[in-house]
Structures are given as structure tokens and as C-alpha cells.
Amino acid sequence: MQPERTEQAVRMAAHACGLWFDLWQNPESRKRVIVVANKDVMPFGTMFRQALQSEVVLAALKRRSG
Numbered sequence: 001m002q003p004e005r006t007e008q009a010v011r012m013a014a015h016a017c018g019l020w021f022d023l024w025q026n027p028e029s030r031k032r033v034i035v036v037a038n039k040d041v042m043p044f045g046t047m048f049r050q051a052l053q054s055e056v057v058l059a060a061l062k063r064r065s066g
Contacts, residue, residue, distance in 0.1 A: 020048040026065040033065045
């Protein structure tokens with residue numbers, strides 16, 4: 001599957017399931033990671049975006065995209 005189509009399919013599925021969706025790109029490897037979160041756990045978009053900037057989450061994303 002093409003990366004653009006994968007992104008679109010996951011974005012649509014996330015929206016349909018009530019999930020937050022974002023793409024994160026590792027600045028070192030340039031690999032992209034699709035990130036989703038449950039809106040029941042993080043009811044506000046700002047919470048989701050702040051979580052993506054936390055050290056713990058960034059470390060996990062870097063491990064997964066190294």
C-alpha cells in the first residue's frame with residue numbers, strides 16, 4: 001500500500017472510531033509514525049498535542065522509528 005493511502009485510510013478509521021490522529025516524523029531517521037489516541041482518555045486536542053511533546057512519548061516514538 002502506498003504511504004499516502006495508508007495515512008488516509010488510518011485517518012478515516014481514526015475519525016470514524018473517535019480517535020485523535022497525527023503524524024510524527026523522526027528528525028534523525030526521517031521515518032514517519034502514525035499516532036492515534038482515544039478521545040475518551042484525552043478528550044481535548046490540546047492534551048493530545050501536548051502528550052506528543054512529552055519526553056516519554058518522544059522517546060517511545062524515536063525508539064519505534066529508529
